[in-house]
Amino acid sequence: MEGYGTFENFSLFGGPLHRLAGRLGLVHKGRSAFALGLALGLLSWSILFALALIEGVGSKFYSLSVIAAHVRLLFVIPLLFLCESLLDVRLRAFVSLIVRSGVVPNNALPELETEIARTNRWRDHWLPEAICLLATVLLTVVAAQMRLSGRTTGSELGYAISEFRLAGLWYWMVCLPLVRFLLFRWLWRIALWWCFLWRLAKLKLHLAPAHPDGAGGLGYLEVAQTYFFPLVLAISALMSASFAEEISSGISVFEAIYPALAITLILDLVLVLFPPCFFAFKLRVCQERGLSDYSVLAARYVNDFDRKWLSAPGSQAEPLLGTADLQSLADLSNSVAILRNMRLVPVSTRLVITVMVAALLPMVPLFLFKYPVAELVQKIVSKLAGL
Known part of the structure; x- marks a missing residue:
């Protein structure tokens, strides 16, 4: 398609941080930004670790009371950039696909x-x-003021690491603001994507009612949304590590994770599943139009089929084996079945399961606080042995 290259320039990821990273050689056009996330996380964590060693508190550095600091720097930051790299390719492929497949007709290009x-x-x-x-x-300023005035829970804001003088200062003034900035930056990228899909849904799209993907030709959107799973994993890991700090410090109880887990799961599902809902109205209209058109076509074909094979004189003498009429009738029935089962939102249970697994998996280690591994193994062995 002439001028098609224009639509391959779509991307959500760029901005001053990327340009700075490009000058430093950490990000190149067409390459993964994961190296940038890894460099930011490792560098900030290495300085934090070095300062802890200088202060002579290296033994406390690996306690559960400061686990959220390790998770934020070594897990969350790289995951945010990994998600960016994986997602960028799929979002560009989605835009390219709706152009090449004609979902966006020429007059809407x-x-x-x-x-x-x-x-x-x-x-x-x-x-x-x-x-x-x-x-x-x-x-950061508000959190620091609240902490100084004693209006925050210690573990929630990394109370244990604040006991380290140099390392705590580095964590509070550099590491934690870095993670917050990257999360705010991701919120902006998500808003950009939602706005783009909202405006795309307003265009005059050419949706095919009997498209095999069951979503009028928008089925690849589900594939693209699946690659938000590193972001979902990062958010859930951050929540899990924060709760681990609180439970190990005795500030919170295990049962407190249940409402937070439910809220986190709902937010993750909304993050991934809500944008495809923008196309629900158009897909509903497409389904109704398709059922109407295919009902007329099916009626015509069935009437012609009846006249040829059931009502016409001498029809019984014609051989049925090898005729394409029966296969065409079956194909038409399959097309109508696709229409009736057409998804009004380009989302399937597979995407829902992917999001739920990414959201719940980091929470699993928290259950070790309530159900220690040794006890679990002993109970399982006892049950199996009938003791």
């Missing part, structure tokens, strides 16, 4: 190109990341 240009322009603008940085600074 200029509008799509305008939306892509708008998204790319805001992606690269300095203002959103400046606002994220300002929000990070304000949150």
Whole structure:
């Protein structure tokens, strides 16, 4: 398609941080940004560890009371950039697919190109990341003031690591704000993606009612949304580590994780499953139109089939074996079945399960506080042995 290369420029990921990383050789066009996340996480953690050794508190550095610091720096930050790298390729592929497959017809391509240009322009603008940085600074200042006035729970804000003088200062002033900034930055990217899909749903799309993907040709959107799982995993891991700190410090009880777990799961499901809902109205209209059109077509074909094979004189003498009429009738029935089972949202149970696994998996180690491994193994062996 002429001018198709324009639509391959779509991307949610860029901005001042990426440009700075590009100058440092950590990010190159068309390559993964995971190296940038790994460098940021390892560098900040290495300095934190070095400061803890200098202070002579290295033995306390690996206790459960400071596990959230390790998770934030060594797990969450790299995962955020891994998600960025994996997702960018799939989102670009989705935009490319809806152009190549004709879901966006030729007369709507200029509008799509305008939306892509708008998204790319805001992606690269300095203002959103400046606002994220300002929000990070304000949150850090407010959190510090609340902590000094004794209005926060110690473990929630890393009380144990605050007992380390140099390491605590580095963690509070650099590491924690870095993680907050990256999370705010991700919120901006998610908002960009939601706005793009909302505007895409407003275009005059050419959805195929009997498309084999069962979503009018939008089925690949589910594949793209699946690659949000590293982000979901990072959020859940952060929650799990924070609860581990609180439970090990005696500030919170194990039962407190249940409502937080439910809220986290709901938020993760909304994050991944809500954007495809923007197309629900168009897919419903597409299904109704398809059922109407295919019902008329099916009626015509069945009437012609009856006249030829049941009502016409001498029809009984014609051989049924080898005729394409029966296969065509079956194919038409399959098309109508696809229409009746058409998804009104391009989402399946597979995506729901993926999100739930990513959200719940980091929470599993928390159950060791309530059910120690040794006790569990002993109970299992006792049950199996009938003791």
